[in-house]
Amino acid sequence: KAGVTQTPRYLIKTRGQQVTLSCSPISGHRSVSWYQQTPGQGLQFLFEYFSETQRNKGNFPGRFSGRQFSNSRSEMNVSTLELGDSALYLCASSLEVGTGYNEQFFGPGTRLTVL
Amino acid sequence: AQSVTQLGSHVSVSEGALVLLRCNYSSSVPPYLFWYVQYPNQGLQLLLKYTSAATLVKGINGFEAEFKKSETSFHLTKPSAHMSDAAEYFCAVSRNSGNTPLVFGKGTRLSVIA
Numbered sequence: 410k411a412g413v414t415q416t417p418r419y420l421i422k423t424r425g426q427q428v429t430l431s432c433s434p435i436s437g438h439r440s441v442s443w444y445q446q447t448p449g450q451g452l453q454f455l456f457e458y459f460s461e462t463q464r465n466k467g468n469f470p471g472r473f474s475g476r477q478f479s480n481s482r483s484e485m486n487v488s489t490l491e492l493g494d495s496a497l498y499l500c501a502s503s504l505e506v507g508t509g510y511n512e513q514f515f516g517p518g519t520r521l522t523v524l
Numbered sequence: 525a526q527s528v529t530q531l532g533s534h535v536s537v538s539e540g541a542l543v544l545l546r547c548n549y550s551s552s553v554p555p556y557l558f559w560y561v562q563y564p565n566q567g568l569q570l571l572l573k574y575t576s577a578a579t580l581v582k583g584i585n586g587f588e589a590e591f592k593k594s595e596t597s598f599h600l601t602k603p604s605a606h607m608s609d610a611a612e613y614f615c616a617v618s619r620n621s622g623n624t625p626l627v628f629g630k631g632t633r634l635s636v637i638a
Contacts, residue, residue, distance in 0.1 A: 465625050
C-alpha cells in the first residue's frame with residue numbers, strides 16, 4: 410500500500426506570493442492533518458480535516474487555509490507569503506476506525522523556501 | 525493544555541553505548557504518548573506509542589520507553605546504539621482520544637560516534 414504522498418517536495422517562492430501544497434493520504438484514510446516544522450518553533454499543528462470538514466485548527470493566522478476533497482486528498486494554501494513561512498510542511502493521514510487511538514502516518518513533507 | 529519537554533537538544537553516544545533520550549509531559553487528562561524519528565529529508569516515523577495499556581512499551585529498531593505517571597516522564601532507551609540510529613527524535617503527546625492533534629517536543633538530535 411502506498412504511503413502518504415506530498416507534492417511538490419520542494420518549492421521556492423517570493424514574499425507576497427501564495428502557494429498551494431498537496432497531500433494524498435494512504436488509501437482508505439479519511440483524516441488528514443497538517444504540521445509546520447521550523448528550526449525555531451519546531452513542529453506545530455496547523456489543521457485537520459475529516460470527511461471534507463475542518464475538525465481541528467491550530468493557532469496560525471488566516472493566511473493559512475486548507476481543504477479536503479471527497480477522495481480525502483487535501484490541499485493547504487498560504488497567501489501573502491512571509492519569510493517566516495519558510496518551513497517543512499508535513500501531512501499526516503489516519504484511518505479513523507473508532508474513538509480510540511488512530512495512528513497518524515506522515516508523508517515526506519514539502520520544503521517551502523520564501524525569498 | 526498539553527506540552528512536552530525534551531531535555532537536551534543534542535545527545536552524542538558511542539556506538540554500542542546506551543541511548544537515553546528524555547521526555548517529560550504535561551497533560552490535564554490521561555495522555556497518549558509517542559516517540560517519532562526523523563531522518564534527513566524525510567517525514568516522521570513512529571517508533572513507539574503509549575495508549576494506556578502496558579507502561580513499558582517496546583517499539584521498532586530495539587527502542588523502548590516507560591510511562592511513569594508519578595514522574596510525568598516517557599524516556600526513550602536503547603541498550604546499544606548503532607550508527608543507523610543517528611537522527612532527530614521527537615516526543616509527542618495527545619489527549620486520550622483518537623482525533624486530537626499531536627503536540628511535539630522540540631526534538632533531540634542523536635549522534636552516534638564510531
